[in-house]
Amino acid sequence: MSDATDKVYICRCEEVTKEEIEQAIREGATTLTGIKKRTHAGMGLCQGRTCRKLISGMLAGKKEPAEIIPPTSRPPVRTAKISEFVEEDEV
Amino acid sequence: MTRKADVVVIGGGVIGTAVAYYLSKRGKKVMVTERYDHASGASGSCDQMIILQSKNPGIHLKLALASGEMYQTLARELEYDIEYHNRGGMILIENESELKIMEDFVARQKQIGLQVEILERKDAAKLQRGLAEHLVGSTYSPQDAHVNSIRLNLGFARAATKLGAEILLETEVTGIILKGDQVEGVETTQGPIHAPVVINAAGAWAPQIGRMVGLDIPIKPRRGQIIITEPVPPYVTGDVLSAQYIVAKYNPDLIKNSESRAIQLGVGLALSQTEKGNILIGATREFVGYDVKTTREGIKEILKNATRLVPGLKEINFIRTMGGLRPYTPDGLPLLGPVKGLEGFIMAAGHEGDGIALAPVTGKIIADLVMDGKTFMDVEALNPNRFAPGS
Numbered sequence: 001m002s003d004a005t006d007k008v009y010i011c012r013c014e015e016v017t018k019e020e021i022e023q024a025i026r027e028g029a030t031t032l033t034g035i036k037k038r039t040h041a042g043m044g045l046c047q048g049r050t051c052r053k054l055i056s057g058m059l060a061g062k063k064e065p066a067e068i069i070p071p072t073s074r075p076p077v078r079t080a081k082i083s084e085f086v087e088e089d090e091v
Numbered sequence: 092m093t094r095k096a097d098v099v100v101i102g103g104g105v106i107g108t109a110v111a112y113y114l115s116k117r118g119k120k121v122m123v124t125e126r127y128d129h130a131s132g133a134s135g136s137c138d139q140m141i142i143l144q145s146k147n148p149g150i151h152l153k154l155a156l157a158s159g160e161m162y163q164t165l166a167r168e169l170e171y172d173i174e175y176h177n178r179g180g181m182i183l184i185e186n187e188s189e190l191k192i193m194e195d196f197v198a199r200q201k202q203i204g205l206q207v208e209i210l211e212r213k214d215a216a217k218l219q220r221g222l223a224e225h226l227v228g229s230t231y232s233p234q235d236a237h238v239n240s241i242r243l244n245l246g247f248a249r250a251a252t253k254l255g256a257e258i259l260l261e262t263e264v265t266g267i268i269l270k271g272d273q274v275e276g277v278e279t280t281q282g283p284i285h286a287p288v289v290i291n292a293a294g295a296w297a298p299q300i301g302r303m304v305g306l307d308i309p310i311k312p313r314r315g316q317i318i319i320t321e322p323v324p325p326y327v328t329g330d331v332l333s334a335q336y337i338v339a340k341y342n343p344d345l346i347k348n349s350e351s352r353a354i355q356l357g358v359g360l361a362l363s364q365t366e367k368g369n370i371l372i373g374a375t376r377e378f379v380g381y382d383v384k385t386t387r388e389g390i391k392e393i394l395k396n397a398t399r400l401v402p403g404l405k406e407i408n409f410i411r412t413m414g415g416l417r418p419y420t421p422d423g424l425p426l427l428g429p430v431k432g433l434e435g436f437i438m439a440a441g442h443e444g445d446g447i448a449l450a451p452v453t454g455k456i457i458a459d460l461v462m463d464g465k466t467f468m469d470v471e472a473l474n475p476n477r478f479a480p481g482s
Binding site for chain 1: 128129130131135241245249258260261320321367390391394395397398404405406407408409410411412
């Protein structure tokens with residue numbers, strides 16, 4: 001099989017593979033934020049909507065589900081155009 | 092389980108891991124304790140600048156110049172891609188009074204050895220697109236650079252580990268072990284670690300560690316909010332600051348009584364673009380205790396300020412915001428070196444917004460002080476005892 005088919009992508013926005021996430025866990029990441037910092041998973045355009053659950057699942061093997069701290073959700077919850085935000089109360 | 096080391100470093104951010112790396116390189120057995128994870132404080136919520144020309148001409152700039160030089164070979168040395176790029180930097184000047192302040196600032200920086208000049212608006216516009224019409228010009232230094240702060244933190248941590256350092260994540264220091272005036276280690280949530288040297292590299296949280304040994308450390312958390320855009324093709328050439336930021340940083344009295352919310356929030360432009368193409372737009376400088384939340388008002392004032400100076404940003408989308416706590420000190424300089432009257436207790440904190448720029452030189456200075464009792468430059472001005480009554 002070629003490399004392309006061997007790779008399982010967990011975060012499609014930032015193209016982070018399952019293997020990269022496993023490596024981050026080996027290096028001490030125990031939270032979604034820890035994974036994010038080491039691999040960029042969850043930092044792309046969708047801000048973790050698709051990969052968050054998959055990564056939580058991978059971390060669950062290491063910790064009790066209750067111990068997995070959810071990542072900080074950082075506003076805006078959807079992408080926003082800078083001009084819209086700046087000018088919203090100037091109209 | 093009782094652990095033993097030559098040195099315990101409290102704090103796993105860029106400063107703590109830089110100190111751990113340079114000490115390990117010189118043969119010390121180092122243990123780092125980190126309450127959460129690497130890059131969980133200021134190191135993971137800052138802009139990425141290694142900007143030399145924002146530094147006050149004097150020891151501050153001398154430190155930055157030494158650090159800037161170390162950065163040029165750092166990625167190779169750490170064998171880790173820290174996304175370092177030396178693309179220069181500029182400070183945007185909006186009016187004649189700012190121009191006067193910057194001319195004086197630049198002249199004094201040149202005397203210390205920084206390559207920096209003042210550009211007219213038309214030359215500034217050749218270096219950076221999207222600039223506002225009203226600008227009178229900018230400064231420019233080819234020596235400014237930037238780095239991915241999270242990768243820098245992880246890079247120092249990995250390199251230190253390879254040299255034998257042990258990093259204990261999710262390990263909180265709960266007390267300092269003393270015998271008379273001599274430090275003998277730390278108590279942690281994972282048990283005690285015995286070591287004759289303890290380094291407080293806890294950044295904005297350094298005062299909490301200080302209180303464990305009766306020290307009143309004059310560091311205060313100062314919140315900086317930052318906005319992150321979607322990845323876009325190369326737009327921001329190097330580091331871009333505004334002269335307003337320099338004025339706010341070094342002349343707080345000038346703006347103390349202002350009624351402008353932007354000025355009260357300490358808003359000054361800080362613009363740079365990551366390797367992936369995201370533009371980081373900063374920042375506020377606010378005293379709100381340990382609150383790292385971002386606020387609608389703060390974000391709005393940052394964006395208003397940024398688009399006033401660089402209207403070209405308006406059509407870009409932003410995808411994320413973050414707040415981080417910079418360790419402020421009353422004189423804007425870090426506290427580096429041994430604490431008087433507490434044998435073995437060393438400070439390495441208080442870099443405010445300069446922790447990324449100054450991490451390598453801080454690591455080297457602390458390693459030199461621990462190993463040799465002296466270092467390559469005069470660091471008396473950084474003496475942590477300078478704020479003690481009667482000093």
